[in-house]
Structure formats: C-alpha cells, structure tokens
Amino acid sequence: MxxxxxxxxxxxxxxxxxxxxxxxxxxxxxxxxxxxxxxxxxxxxxxxxxxxxxxxxxxxxxxxxxxxxxxxxxxxxxxxxxxxxxRQRRRRAKAPCGRVRPELLRVLGLVAGAPALVMDHRLDVLAGNRLAGLLFGRPLPSLNIARHLFLEEGEHGLYAGWESCTLDVVGHLRLAAGTHPDDPRLASLIGDLAMGSERFRRLWARADVRARTHGPKAYRHPLVGLLELHQENFALPDGSGMELVVLSAPPGSPAEDGLRLLAALDADGASPAEDEPSHHRPPAVTDR
The missing domain is CATH 1.10.260.40 (lambda repressor-like DNA-binding domains)
Structure with a gap:
C-alpha cells in the first residue's frame, strides 16, 4: 500500500x-x-x-x-x-481490533450539544451520540468517512469544504497505510476508493500525509442548513488507533442554533423529539 x-x-x-x-x-x-x-x-x-x-x-x-x-x-x-x-520491514504494527470500551461509550453519551463520535484508523465510525447520527443522517456503525466523502456525497453533498476534506482524508489514510501496511481491510478500502473516485486516485498518487488534530469543518445539512463547526480530534492513549471526534459550534453562532434545531428533531428529521431534556438524559449511543 x-x-x-x-x-x-x-x-x-x-x-x-x-x-x-x-x-x-x-x-x-x-x-x-x-x-x-x-x-x-x-x-x-x-x-x-x-x-x-x-x-x-x-x-x-x-x-x-x-x-x-x-x-x-x-x-x-x-x-x-x-x-x-x-522500519516497516523490521516491525509490522498489528491492526487494532476496533472494539469500543463500555466506559468510552458512556463518555460519548455524556457529550451534549455537539456531535461526537469514535473513529478508527480506517475512518470507520465505531460509535456516536444521537446528534452525530442526526448530522450524518444514517446509522453511524455503517459509516466510513472516506467512502461517504468520495463515493456517496461528492462535491455538492454534506461536506461544504469538500476539497479540503478530501485532502485531509487522503493524508490521514496515507499515514494509516504507513502504520498498518498489512491491514487487509485498509487495503480493500483504498482499492475501492481508487476504483470509484478519480480525485482520490490523483491525491493518492501525490503521497501527501496529514495529521489533523483540530480545525474548522462545515456541513450543508438538508434540514438545518449550513453548520460551520470546529472539529477536535482526541487520540485515545491506549494504542488502539481510535480517535474521539467532537464537532462544536461557537457560542451564539448560527451553527449553535442549527445544532439546537437538529437536536430537537427525531432521527428521521420529521418532527420535534419528545425526549427528556439533554441534561436529564444523555444522548443515546450506537456501537458495533
């Protein structure tokens, strides 16, 4: 790879x-x-x-x-x-198993007012809170960010900064491929992306690497409009290769209003939710 x-x-x-x-x-x-x-x-x-x-x-x-x-x-x-x-030939890193600890799921559910999710090195979303599910509009354990970006949404889909996002994702996958050269699932993902996306092929050939830990991230949500958020990536210290990702809105911003509106919707976006207030009951989480 x-x-x-x-x-x-x-x-x-x-x-x-x-x-x-x-x-x-x-x-x-x-x-x-x-x-x-x-x-x-x-x-x-x-x-x-x-x-x-x-x-x-x-x-x-x-x-x-x-x-x-x-x-x-x-x-x-x-x-x-x-x-x-x-040093690849000297020591091969074993691909992490991808299990999310129950304690981490509990922490994820306590994040209120912001989409939060756990991703592995392949950009598979392993778990997320309810607001993250509403943001992406689908069950999170079925979501891979790279496939979603290149093969499903495209330039005029959910990701407002699509071109910048593609640079980040390809750079991340390059780093992952260097760390886990023997991961067959990662190799399969990269092959699928190369077969299905000309932009991915061009960016992959550049061999650029990126390690994004924080920065702006904008989404064009079909129900609440433009959400200009700030993304923070927290690498878990257990060597699993997983990251906790939190997408927050500046206080008093239109994006904060948009997240509040999104939180008031049912998972299908049809009507206001009748759940208890978020400070009484943490958002539900999903897991593999």
Whole structure:
C-alpha cells in the first residue's frame, strides 16, 4: 500500500532546486531534485540513494533519515511517516481490533450539544451520540468517512469544504497505510476508493500525509442548513488507533442554533423529539 521508495520519489519531485542552492537553466527537464542531487546534499552515495528509491536498500540509519528529511524539507508529520516507512520491514504494527470500551461509550453519551463520535484508523465510525447520527443522517456503525466523502456525497453533498476534506482524508489514510501496511481491510478500502473516485486516485498518487488534530469543518445539512463547526480530534492513549471526534459550534453562532434545531428533531428529521431534556438524559449511543 505504501513504501519508502515511492514516498522519497514524490518528496524529491516537490523540492525547488533553486531553494536548495542548485543552479537551474531552461534545459532542465527533471521536476524537483535529481537523485544524485539529493544524495550529494544528504551526504550519502548516489548508489545508496538510488537503491533506496528502488526499494533495494533496507534499514537506513537515523543519520541518513535525518539528512533526507532535511534535504527534502519534510514537516513533522512527513518526518514521522518517513521513519515508519523505513522500519516497516523490521516491525509490522498489528491492526487494532476496533472494539469500543463500555466506559468510552458512556463518555460519548455524556457529550451534549455537539456531535461526537469514535473513529478508527480506517475512518470507520465505531460509535456516536444521537446528534452525530442526526448530522450524518444514517446509522453511524455503517459509516466510513472516506467512502461517504468520495463515493456517496461528492462535491455538492454534506461536506461544504469538500476539497479540503478530501485532502485531509487522503493524508490521514496515507499515514494509516504507513502504520498498518498489512491491514487487509485498509487495503480493500483504498482499492475501492481508487476504483470509484478519480480525485482520490490523483491525491493518492501525490503521497501527501496529514495529521489533523483540530480545525474548522462545515456541513450543508438538508434540514438545518449550513453548520460551520470546529472539529477536535482526541487520540485515545491506549494504542488502539481510535480517535474521539467532537464537532462544536461557537457560542451564539448560527451553527449553535442549527445544532439546537437538529437536536430537537427525531432521527428521521420529521418532527420535534419528545425526549427528556439533554441534561436529564444523555444522548443515546450506537456501537458495533
């Protein structure tokens, strides 16, 4: 699904030779740096770097990886991804089982006034509170965010910032593929997305990685209109690869009013709910 050689090639093509101190002229036909230029700037032999890009060199040292990260201008997320790819053959990470602890479900149900859900590294939604179910308009355990984004909703669907969302999702899946290269379900997901979406294929070929922990997220909900929310991702500390995701609205904003209206609807959006006030009874949660 992912390898060190491909990542190095895409990062090399991204570097501006002039910024690296290499004179250029109109006859230059290579996009980015040449292999020999990366090798020279990194302090490794050309033969060794060529073998790295061909997948024939194993176990590069920390010094070599540090030098490559510097020359290729990698950010913190890309640097961590580079190190994981370089060590794939040494230690394979086992794919998490995906079970949500009852205690976590209880915490999820206590989140009031904001959609909240638990996702795994494949972007499968494992559980969510009632407001999250109303936001996405479907049972959450059947939802995969990547499939929903690329194969079901499309550019004019639920996601108001669709193009930005696609960058985040592909970058996340690239990181997941580097961490779990032997996960067959992840490989199947990536294959389905590549078969069904031209945009996914183009973004995947770029080999960009992203680790989004927070930021704006906007939705075009068919019942309550535009919801401009703020997303916070909380990685669970148990090594499961799961994240608790909470989508909140600024106080006094139209999005806060929209969430209140959404919370007053039945799951099918047909009529106001007759449930007890949310502070009396926490929203229901769903689980696999």
């Amino acid at each position: 992912d390898d060190l050689a491909g990542f190095l090639r895409t990062r090399r093509a991204r570097v501006d030779p002039a910024a690296a101190g290499i004179p250029t002229d109109r006859r230059r036909r290579v996009e980015g740096l040449r292999r020999e230029e990366v090798a020279h700037l990194s302090g490794v032999s050309v033969d060794y770097y060529v073998r790295l890009e061909q997948g024939r060199a194993t176990q590069p040292s920390e010094q070599v990886l540090d030098a490559l990260a510097r020359v290729l201008g990698l950010d913190e997320t890309e640097r961590g991804h580079l190190y994981r790819l370089a």
